[in-house]
Amino acid sequence: MRHIHCLNNISAKGTELLTDAYTLSDDALTAEGILVRSAAMHDMEFGEDLLAIARAGAGVNNIPLERCAKEGIVVFNTPGANANAVKELVLCALLLGSRGIVDGISWCKDNADDETIAKSAEKAKKAFAGREIAGKRLGVIGLGAIGALVANAAIDLGMDVYGYDPYVSVGAAWRLNPAVRHAPELADIFANCDYITIHVPALPNTIGMIDDDAIAQMQDGVVFLNFSRDTLVNNDAMAAGLASGKVGAYITDFATPEVMRMEHAIVLPHLGASTEEAEDNCAKMAVRQMMAYLETGAIVNSVNFPACTLGALAAGCARIAVLRANDAEVLGRAELVLRDQGITVQSSVDVTRGDTAYTVYDVTDADTVDSAAQALSDWDGIYKVRVIR
Ligand code: MLT
Numbered sequence: 001m002r003h004i005h006c007l008n009n010i011s012a013k014g015t016e017l018l019t020d021a022y023t024l025s026d027d028a029l030t031a032e033g034i035l036v037r038s039a040a041m042h043d044m045e046f047g048e049d050l051l052a053i054a055r056a057g058a059g060v061n062n063i064p065l066e067r068c069a070k071e072g073i074v075v076f077n078t079p080g081a082n083a084n085a086v087k088e089l090v091l092c093a094l095l096l097g098s099r100g101i102v103d104g105i106s107w108c109k110d111n112a113d114d115e116t117i118a119k120s121a122e123k124a125k126k127a128f129a130g131r132e133i134a135g136k137r138l139g140v141i142g143l144g145a146i147g148a149l150v151a152n153a154a155i156d157l158g159m160d161v162y163g164y165d166p167y168v169s170v171g172a173a174w175r176l177n178p179a180v181r182h183a184p185e186l187a188d189i190f191a192n193c194d195y196i197t198i199h200v201p202a203l204p205n206t207i208g209m210i211d212d213d214a215i216a217q218m219q220d221g222v223v224f225l226n227f228s229r230d231t232l233v234n235n236d237a238m239a240a241g242l243a244s245g246k247v248g249a250y251i252t253d254f255a256t257p258e259v260m261r262m263e264h265a266i267v268l269p270h271l272g273a274s275t276e277e278a279e280d281n282c283a284k285m286a287v288r289q290m291m292a293y294l295e296t297g298a299i300v301n302s303v304n305f306p307a308c309t310l311g312a313l314a315a316g317c318a319r320i321a322v323l324r325a326n327d328a329e330v331l332g333r334a335e336l337v338l339r340d341q342g343i344t345v346q347s348s349v350d351v352t353r354g355d356t357a358y359t360v361y362d363v364t365d366a367d368t369v370d371s372a373a374q375a376l377s378d379w380d381g382i383y384k385v386r387v388i389r
Pocket residue numbers: 037038056057058059060082270272273274
């Protein structure tokens with residue numbers, strides 16, 4: 001029986017896909033798989049049996065990816081599964097940043113007991129007048145699953161959209177409406193756009209990228225939307241931008257003490273992916289990816305190991321799956337160990353991604369297979385070896 005631990009509540013639409021070979025367990029330390037949403041895992045100790053962590057969501061900044069790689073734990077995310085939910089909230093934020101919706105709602109609440117509110121509203125409303133988004137320029141930083149949907153939807157709403165993404169995938173580029181203008185440099189987005197929305201992961205080279213220098217290059221009164229991660233924006237720079245009027249409004253999905261103190265910030269409690277549909281989609285995708293890995297060794301949508309498609313295991317064969325450092329010497333040593341142990345390799349797949357690699361040998365099953373796997377796992381640079389039958 002395989003033990004799976006849920007660190008956060010995950011939609012039952014996902015966990016109900018687990019077959020009778022699985023059980024949900026309260027103990028993270030003995031689990032083979034962990035399902036997680038936003039729980040912070042950086043200080044967690046991982047059990048020896050842990051093979052996979054699947055995040056029901058796109059961002060993985062709550063998971064220690066490098067440590068997991070070294071411990072032979074494959075981390076999965078669910079790119080695109082909640083993209084529509086986030087896109088819809090970003091569209092809402094564009095309107096929140098354009099019309100006096102938030103202040104107008106507050107005014108109505110504050111005047112709830114006024115029997116003549118209908119009349120007073122007509123007088124009060126001029127304080128909440130706004131502008132339309134049609135015809136305005138929107139800059140989208142990052143054209144992955146969410147950014148591309150936002151860019152296309154904004155075109156449909158009549159906006160003039162600029163997209164910046166030096167790493168855009170071919171698939172994402174094909175899905176973009178051709179009316180989205182290519183911004184070769186970030187500076188083009190900053191200089192041209194009335195609204196800017198950011199859709200990039202929090203990585204060492206993106207954290208704090210919206211700083212004093214970036215804000216200084218923006219249009220006066222720019223509306224900035226952040227539905228990606230709080231750390232992308234330097235809080236001191238944003239607070240100063242809002243206070244001086246350089247930034248007209250900051251709409252963020254990340255409630256932190258710093259943003260709560262900012263003038264003209266509209267703050268939401270991380271609602272981007274909080275829809276029933278997105279939670280179901282993410283949970284199903286996370287569970288399916290985890291089960292495929294545990295049962296067959298196939299890797300889809302990992303963020304710390306390469307993708308690996310594997311065919312069915314032939315009768316009479318066993319699969320030796322090796323998570324390792326991307327180092328030719330380590331690969332050479334692994335092959336020597338298998339040869340010394342008299343293992344007959346029927347077929348093999350070797351894939352690499354940055355510092356990590358994954359090598360899968362389908363071998364003739366024999367008594368020596370388990371001892372060969374054990375011998376392999378003793379070598380430096382080999383993070384985890386398992387035998388799948
Ligand atoms: C994401 O990274 O996709 C979201 O933050 C998911 C969530 O809200 O859990």
